[in-house]
Amino acid sequence: MINPFFITGLIPERYFCDREQETEKIIVALENRSHILLTSSRRMGKTQLIRHVFEQDVIKGKYYTFYSDIFSTSTLKELVFALGREIYKTLVPGEKKALSLFLGTIKSIAAGFSVDPVTGAPKVNLQLGDIYSPELTLEEIFSYLEKADKRCIFAIDEFQQIASYPEKNVEALLRTHIQAMNNCCFIFSGSNRHILEQMFSSYARPFYNSAKPLHLERIDREKYAGFVVRNFKDAGIRISVETAHYCYDLLDGCTYYMHKVFHDIFSYSEEGSEVTCDRIDSAIKSILEENTYVYGETLARMGISAKQLLIAIAKTGRASRLTSGAFVKKHALSSPSSVQKAMRTLLDMQLITYDIQGPKNEKVFLIPDKFLDIWLRNNYS
Numbered sequence: 001m002i003n004p005f006f007i008t009g010l011i012p013e014r015y016f017c018d019r020e021q022e023t024e025k026i027i028v029a030l031e032n033r034s035h036i037l038l039t040s041s042r043r044m045g046k047t048q049l050i051r052h053v054f055e056q057d058v059i060k061g062k063y064y065t066f067y068s069d070i071f072s073t074s075t076l077k078e079l080v081f082a083l084g085r086e087i088y089k090t091l092v093p094g095e096k097k098a099l100s101l102f103l104g105t106i107k108s109i110a111a112g113f114s115v116d117p118v119t120g121a122p123k124v125n126l127q128l129g130d131i132y133s134p135e136l137t138l139e140e141i142f143s144y145l146e147k148a149d150k151r152c153i154f155a156i157d158e159f160q161q162i163a164s165y166p167e168k169n170v171e172a173l174l175r176t177h178i179q180a181m182n183n184c185c186f187i188f189s190g191s192n193r194h195i196l197e198q199m200f201s202s203y204a205r206p207f208y209n210s211a212k213p214l215h216l217e218r219i220d221r222e223k224y225a226g227f228v229v230r231n232f233k234d235a236g237i238r239i240s241v242e243t244a245h246y247c248y249d250l251l252d253g254c255t256y257y258m259h260k261v262f263h264d265i266f267s268y269s270e271e272g273s274e275v276t277c278d279r280i281d282s283a284i285k286s287i288l289e290e291n292t293y294v295y296g297e298t299l300a301r302m303g304i305s306a307k308q309l310l311i312a313i314a315k316t317g318r319a320s321r322l323t324s325g326a327f328v329k330k331h332a333l334s335s336p337s338s339v340q341k342a343m344r345t346l347l348d349m350q351l352i353t354y355d356i357q358g359p360k361n362e363k364v365f366l367i368p369d370k371f372l373d374i375w376l377r378n379n380y381s
């Protein structure tokens, strides 16, 4: 029996849960030639949603879809390398004409790509060192996207990464190209809301106002519970809607964490058995035990102010006004200015994130790694 709770890799459509409205919204925006800025805290489901959108018939038939995760890139050269390789790999299985148009356009690096004459498999012999002029190659890549024989959608995941490249002009360079394009829409996505919002909503930045923002929220509580009950039932295992809600509430509706718990429980459940709340508690307990070492190491590597602030946020659950006198005093933090600094550190490390709430658009801080969140509460209160 296949485990219906996929926690790695591509999720087959049958095991993809909900996201109907978001899918629709993205498709409408793309059809109207908007670029999209897709954010959420880590592991809420951005990457899976992009894949899901690309699988829809309206998109699949009409567009070339490209997806690059640039998390591990740290220079413009690596970005160009990643984009070029993705286009090549996507085009190889398709029509020869499209591929030769690509290779004919990206002259500066074309020699790095070939097709195995026997198996027909794509071979990328390109080395980073072969990209002598990343700006020129980037121009060629965008020029290909403009003249491709179908419209293109390029998803660049973990896009905040470009903000830390050593080259100073990357944002402006990309923006200049993208602004001039008619044939390709971009989905910029990433978990670092802090950096991405600065990039896309500060007037002074090149990407200001250039993409339609979509912040991915939790999957609806009822829909998620329905998905859980149905998939256990298909395997002859009982679980009540209330028990599914219990897990949802404990883990604040964060997709991966809930899925991981149900994945583990499913792995050990016999047909005819029932999943109870106790079973959920014990599954979480063993996940925390497995992670204790990693969490301990993470804390050990942090400065004292960052550590204290992280613990204070874990204890509070959803914490606002971190630099207020009341918060600083209550948690015995050293000073508002040290909290401000620690907050930036934690945001950059993605150990905390924030929701925007209420009529005053107040930032409410939380720990996106729900297992770490519970672990901190268990260990420090």
Ligand SMILES: Nc1ncnc2c1ncn2[C@@H]1O[C@H](COP(=O)(O)OP(=O)(O)O)[C@@H](O)[C@H]1O
Residues within 6 Å of the ligand: 005, 006, 007, 008, 009, 011, 015, 016, 017, 018, 019, 040, 041, 042, 043, 044, 045, 046, 047, 048, 049, 191, 255, 256, 257, 259
């Ligand atoms: N719609 C979904 N249906 C089923 N599982 C999902 C869905 N969205 C996310 N997941 C689960 O959450 C995990 C993290 O999703 P992912 O898209 O990688 O998050 P993000 O890109 O936001 O960090 C997936 O590996 C999968 O286990």
Ligand SMILES: [Mg+2]
Residues within 6 Å of the ligand: 046, 047, 048, 157
């Ligand atoms: Mg992702």
